[in-house]
Amino acid sequence: MDFKSAKELLELCRQEQCLISEVMRRRECVLGETTRDIVDHRMARVLEIMRNSATQPLKSPMKSMGGLIGGEAKKLASHASKGKAICGDVLGKAMTYAVAVLEVNASMGLIVAAPTAGSAGVVPGLLLALQDCYKISDSRLIDALFHAGAVGYLAMRNATVAGAVGGCQAEIGVAAAMAASATVELMGGTPEQSMDAASTVLMNMLGLVCDPVGGLVEYPCQNRNAAGVANALIAAELALSGVQQLIPFDEMLATMYAVGRRIPIELRETALGGCAVTPSACEVCGRCS
Amino acid sequence: MSYVSVFDVLGPNMIGPSSSHTAGAAVIAFLAHKMITPPLKKVDFTLYGSFSKTYHGHGTDRALLGGMMGFGTDDIRIRNSFQIAAERGLAYSFTPCESETDVHPNTVDIRMENTSGQVMTVRGESLGGGKVRISRINGVSVDFTGDYSTVIVIQQDKPGVVAHITKVLSDSNVNIAFMRLFRESKGNTAYTIVESDGRFPEGIAEPLRNNPNVHDVMIIEP
Numbered sequence A: 001m002d003f004k005s006a007k008e009l010l011e012l013c014r015q016e017q018c019l020i021s022e023v024m025r026r027r028e029c030v031l032g033e034t035t036r037d038i039v040d041h042r043m044a045r046v047l048e049i050m051r052n053s054a055t056q057p058l059k060s061p062m063k064s065m066g067g068l069i070g071g072e073a074k075k076l077a078s079h080a081s082k083g084k085a086i087c088g089d090v091l092g093k094a095m096t097y098a099v100a101v102l103e104v105n106a107s108m109g110l111i112v113a114a115p116t117a118g119s120a121g122v123v124p125g126l127l128l129a130l131q132d133c134y135k136i137s138d139s140r141l142i143d144a145l146f147h148a149g150a151v152g153y154l155a156m157r158n159a160t161v162a163g164a165v166g167g168c169q170a171e172i173g174v175a176a177a178m179a180a181s182a183t184v185e186l187m188g189g190t191p192e193q194s195m196d197a198a199s200t201v202l203m204n205m206l207g208l209v210c211d212p213v214g215g216l217v218e219y220p221c222q223n224r225n226a227a228g229v230a231n232a233l234i235a236a237e238l239a240l241s242g243v244q245q246l247i248p249f250d251e252m253l254a255t256m257y258a259v260g261r262r263i264p265i266e267l268r269e270t271a272l273g274g275c276a277v278t279p280s281a282c283e284v285c286g287r288c289s
Numbered sequence B: 001m002s003y004v005s006v007f008d009v010l011g012p013n014m015i016g017p018s019s020s021h022t023a024g025a026a027v028i029a030f031l032a033h034k035m036i037t038p039p040l041k042k043v044d045f046t047l048y049g050s051f052s053k054t055y056h057g058h059g060t061d062r063a064l065l066g067g068m069m070g071f072g073t074d075d076i077r078i079r080n081s082f083q084i085a086a087e088r089g090l091a092y093s094f095t096p097c098e099s100e101t102d103v104h105p106n107t108v109d110i111r112m113e114n115t116s117g118q119v120m121t122v123r124g125e126s127l128g129g130g131k132v133r134i135s136r137i138n139g140v141s142v143d144f145t146g147d148y149s150t151v152i153v154i155q156q157d158k159p160g161v162v163a164h165i166t167k168v169l170s171d172s173n174v175n176i177a178f179m180r181l182f183r184e185s186k187g188n189t190a191y192t193i194v195e196s197d198g199r200f201p202e203g204i205a206e207p208l209r210n211n212p213n214v215h216d217v218m219i220i221e222p
Helices: A006-016 A020-031 A036-059 A072-081 A089-106 A122-134 A138-158 A168-186 A191-204 A221-240 A249-262 A279-285 B019-033 B049-054 B060-068 B076-088 B161-171 B205-209
Strands: A110-112 B013-015 B040-048 B091-097 B106-114 B119-128 B131-137 B140-144 B149-156 B176-183 B189-196 B214-220
Touching: A006 A020, A006 A138, A006 A191, A006 A249, A020 A036, A020 A138, A020 A168, A036 A072, A036 A089, A036 A110, A036 A122, A036 A138, A036 B013, A072 A089, A089 A110, A089 A122, A089 A221, A122 A138, A122 A168, A122 A221, A138 A168, A138 A249, A168 A191, A168 A221, A168 A249, A191 A221, A191 A249, B013 B019, B013 B076, B019 B049, B019 B060, B019 B106, B019 B119, B019 B131, B040 B049, B040 B060, B049 B091, B049 B106, B060 B076, B060 B091, B060 B106, B140 B176, B140 B189, B149 B161, B149 B205, B161 B176, B161 B189, B161 B205, B205 B214
Parallel strands: B040 B091
Antiparallel strands: A110 B013, B040 B106, B106 B119, B119 B131, B131 B140, B149 B189, B149 B214, B176 B189
């Protein structure tokens, strides 16, 4: 049980009459020569780390190693608790969790790369927010993580998830595609609708550059995790409403990869362009100019 | 591992902030610490490329030192590795080298010395996503990742040593995934690196050492 493309994945779903999460779980059991219990147990640990990293900074904010971020999640949570949030429940919670994970990451806390450390907030952010708002069980959230893993696997296999190779679109873009696709399944959509949502995210984040201030995984990375959550939510909503996409996920992945390789080196994690070389950024990190 | 696992996508479970600069650095040092008999007395790290520029903000230094003390990528003690090393009496230094540019962007040279005076040098490259490659041992170019169970045999480059190694492995029913020989020059020290899909049986190092031309055997399990 293996697949090399979204097309093959969807065929497997039809043949086996099962969801994307289940195909990915079976694939893991077969290729890893292991059992459902073992892979589910491992994924439960992934979920536990995700939850801790998404909630811890709400109580105890942490300053980052590079000093560029810290305390953002608590600000968002307290703003929302005063009834002043304008994003609504799901997006409000999701972006709070997403920036929290980046806060933990940047202060040398424990996180799960999803698919990378710099984009680690998007998948847990959205899934945990949906759990809060729709009373979803942990076991269904674990299914959603397997689903997200299927999308990320396709990106790793057929394109890239490295900012140094493909820019931020390959990190936050893929993370958001994973989150969007898993969300569609979690909210009752079909495998086809999931792939449409993943495709939409890559389309909407196409060309995003990787330009970390001071070369550190802090700023604008944290903001972009919040943006990734919003993009995932938009794409999932479109798909769940029955809006179909012209361009399938496999084609969007290929074109994202092609665009990524054409992004100049200065805008691929080298801190030689973009946000990293703005006067304000240079003043803070004292490295450029 | 020969396939992309769902836990390669949702993983590694790691101390932040960077899979290449923090988790990968810990993995390189962890592999290196398996190559020398403990206890360690002193370790010196030379950092190249992007490592040399951003190691402080990425906690690369803490991760390297933590890996050297046997901490995994998800071990929260990495945060306090300077303090823990001091408590354990392990001396350490970090030297950024920006002059040498003809290396992989995230490269580190590690010089380890144990309390009996044995010295070992290892070069590692962090490839992204926590994946790494060991590219040099004691100045000899090698190539392995630590993803598989790995045996490293340090030997005299003489006829019959490789046959000895394969016989011991086959007698123990080990299925070899990859096997390669690296050497300084003809007749000098050579390194045989064997990678296997499954774990090596307990005590395999003993029979491997039992050959006059084998200097040392190291076993690294993922």
